[in-house]
Amino acid sequence: MDKITGSQFSHFVPDIPAKPWENPGLPKRILVIRLKATGDMVATLPYIQFLKKSLPKETRIDFLTREEVASVPRSTGLFNNVYAITGKKRSYKKQLLHAVVMLPQLFLQRYDAVIDLQNNELSRMVRQALRPKAWSEYDRFSPISGGERYRLTIEAIGLGPNHADNNFTLKPVPGTTELLLQNGWDGLSDLVIINPAGAFATRNWPLVNFGEFMKLWLRQSPETQFLIMGVGAMAEKAAYLEEKVGDCLINLVNKTSLEQAFALVQKAKFVLSEDSGLMHMAWASGIPTMALFGGTRSDWARPLGKHTDFVDSSDLSCGNCMLKICKYGDNHCITRYMPEFIFTKANELLNSLVQKEMV
Numbered sequence: 001m002d003k004i005t006g007s008q009f010s011h012f013v014p015d016i017p018a019k020p021w022e023n024p025g026l027p028k029r030i031l032v033i034r035l036k037a038t039g040d041m042v043a044t045l046p047y048i049q050f051l052k053k054s055l056p057k058e059t060r061i062d063f064l065t066r067e068e069v070a071s072v073p074r075s076t077g078l079f080n081n082v083y084a085i086t087g088k089k090r091s092y093k094k095q096l097l098h099a100v101v102m103l104p105q106l107f108l109q110r111y112d113a114v115i116d117l118q119n120n121e122l123s124r125m126v127r128q129a130l131r132p133k134a135w136s137e138y139d140r141f142s143p144i145s146g147g148e149r150y151r152l153t154i155e156a157i158g159l160g161p162n163h164a165d166n167n168f169t170l171k172p173v174p175g176t177t178e179l180l181l182q183n184g185w186d187g188l189s190d191l192v193i194i195n196p197a198g199a200f201a202t203r204n205w206p207l208v209n210f211g212e213f214m215k216l217w218l219r220q221s222p223e224t225q226f227l228i229m230g231v232g233a234m235a236e237k238a239a240y241l242e243e244k245v246g247d248c249l250i251n252l253v254n255k256t257s258l259e260q261a262f263a264l265v266q267k268a269k270f271v272l273s274e275d276s277g278l279m280h281m282a283w284a285s286g287i288p289t290m291a292l293f294g295g296t297r298s299d300w301a302r303p304l305g306k307h308t309d310f311v312d313s314s315d316l317s318c319g320n321c322m323l324k325i326c327k328y329g330d331n332h333c334i335t336r337y338m339p340e341f342i343f344t345k346a347n348e349l350l351n352s353l354v355q356k357e358m359v
Contacts, residue, residue: 021134085122234254
């Protein structure tokens with residue numbers, strides 16, 4: 001199979017399965033479905049926010065997701081109700097059982113429209129059982145960014161154009177600022193989030209490069225403090241980076257809830273991240289974001305908007321491989337990007353945003 005690149009399909013428009021709204025007036029009750037994963041769910045929120053603002057205030061928009069990620073949409077104030085399916089991450093049977101039990105409650109809401117931004121067996125079952133007057137279904141496989149496919153799926157419902165609205169007003173998350181202060185933030189320094197959280201080896205920029213990037217940043221902007229969050233294996237990475245920059249790193253690994261992490265992202269001046277849920281939180285929130293893609297298909301996962309930039313592997317014959325382990329054993333698709341190069345691109349991004357604000 002030939003390698004797929006983002007530029008190759010820049011004008012590709014998928015055919016979105018849908019039954020558009022054709023009734024008089026506008027729908028009064030809309031259900032949006034996105035079940036997994038954290039980053040993908042968060043990436044839907046800017047487009048849902050645009051939809052909400054384009055409709056009358058009395059329009060009710062509800063959201064169906066999974067319990068482990070439900071705290072984030074609940075923190076946004078976008079939805080009248082956030083329904084959450086329980087069941088372990090890989091236990092489809094338990095999730096299906098809970099969804100079936102939940103169906104009578106959902107059916108009583110009499111949704112006029114259902115926007116399925118998941119499109120799997122479970123979400124289709126829910127949508128078909130609710131029998132809405134209008135519906136649309138996410139295209140899972142077209143070689144364009146997930147965000148663009150979310151936009152097109154929402155537009156396919158027939159309620160007008162859609163775009164990403166990246167300016168969120170979150171509900172207060174108790175203890176968030178206090179957590180920063182208790183762990184070393186001086187309350188004044190700019191916060192730069194460092195996120196070496198790619199799930200697989202092919203998505204990992206060398207940790208030493210993150211350390212060198214931080215040193216370069218401090219030489220230019222010594223008033224900065226770095227923030228690292230996450231769980232599990234991130235603890236070892238945070239300990240390594242603490243050795244490199246000392247008190248300039250605020251280590252909140254294993255100390256934040258999901259909604260706290262989302263709230264903390266809103267405070268950042270800049271985010272440097274491998275492909276992960278937090279990267280999607282950052283770009284979705286309008287925070288200047290530099291994404292580091294190795295084996296990930298960047299045509300699917302790339303952050304969108306003028307406040308983002310990324311490096312990827314799409315120019316290589318082995319690029320966008322989606323493998324967990326590099327078949328050449330060296331991850332050269334991502335290790336070839338040196339800290340100085342990434343630092344320069346970060347500055348170019350931030351400077352371009354300053355110039356846009358001045359115009």
